[in-house]
Amino acid sequence: MKTLKFDLAVGAVVTVLAIAGAYWQAERTAAFDRQDGTGETLRLVCPLH
């Protein structure tokens, strides 16, 4: 039972990381595809640049 609780807790952390990661990736991908009003594609700027 103790092991199962531990496995579920790790699973919850992994799931949260996956959801956050998928959301971040989707947001970034969407941002790359986003067009401004003139039809120009908006390019993301590297946060480390």
Place this chain on the structure above:
Amino acid sequence: MAARWRTPAVVIVAGCLIGLVSFGLRSSFGLFTEPLSAVRGFDRETFAFAIAIQNLMWGLGQPFAGAFADRYGAGRVLACGGALYVLGTILMAQSTTGTQLALTGGVLLGLGLAGGSFMIVLAAFARLVPEERRSWAMGLATAAGSLGQFLFAPLGQAFISGYGAVQALVMLSFFVALVPLLAVALTGRGEQADDEPEVSTRDALRGALSHPSYLLLTAGFFVCGFHIAFVTTHLPPYLHDLGFSGSLAAWAVALIGLFNVIGAYTAGVLGGRMSKRLLLSGIYFSRAVAFLLFIVLPTSTLTVLVFGAMLGLLWLSTVPLTSGLVALMFGTRHAGMLFGFVFLSHQVGAFAGVWLGGAVYEATGAYDAMWWISIALGLGAAIVHLPIHERRAPRWAPAPA
């Protein structure tokens, strides 16, 4: 003597980080198709050919990398593989001809992946993690590898945008330079367990290849590779043909990635508590059902997203179960090599899935036949896992006390 700091927890964390970095960078290569081709003047076929060579070399190199890990230790092989991976990536960025690209991004990188990525990690886990936690650890490592996609895909896009494709590729390769450092935690060669009979490498290979359960498992993993490579490569154009936007395909692939993390981890947890062969059979059967529903139901945005989620749950969930079965049947002494041969079958399946998808589309102008082939293969894989004996192979049975 094993260092005291190399506890199972340290081994698992290091292995998961190696999986995250090596798998993550690998999953971002698709981003470089257009920008690197534009900079270097490659056509798309040239780039695709290099990646195809990479997949093939990864598959062909895996049994050898595994055998080296069994003999000289996973840490050394991961360190060399990681270094080769970095070198291949940097040289790939500098390649100016198709031949150079095939040699660097194809051959070097493929061999680097064979030595420096998560199949070797799984073999190390089989040896260094207690048996009762092995399946869980393998599931966690597979999930970590999938998480790498979320980190490296956006990072790759940002680097390309900020620095250009060539420099971005070099910058991303620096992350893989962590692999040789992390590999220190996974040092340890395949040693004879107390209850394992002594089997030479040649006898191990001969024994495995004549063991029906191993052959059935290997055949099943061929189907896994076939499904994954076909969907990854051909789902976006399929959806495009149906009139859906590219962003829906991107969302479907993102959902596959998200649910893959959950599915891989869950499979690892369940594999420690339930029959692995029955779980695998259920996964392949469910894939066949998912494909069937996807093509017989009217296609809509909702069905595409639900299909992505379903397939994600069933995506790499086969990996911890298949690896776990190999370790169960043959022990850990030759785990790297025997995982390697199963993985080679996966890569051949992947090649077949990508190639046949294109060939069928060219011949018929549609993917319908491929979906039906995928359903038939899924059902076939579900059936072939049922007679697998989930116990030590006779040659590897513990010697009586």
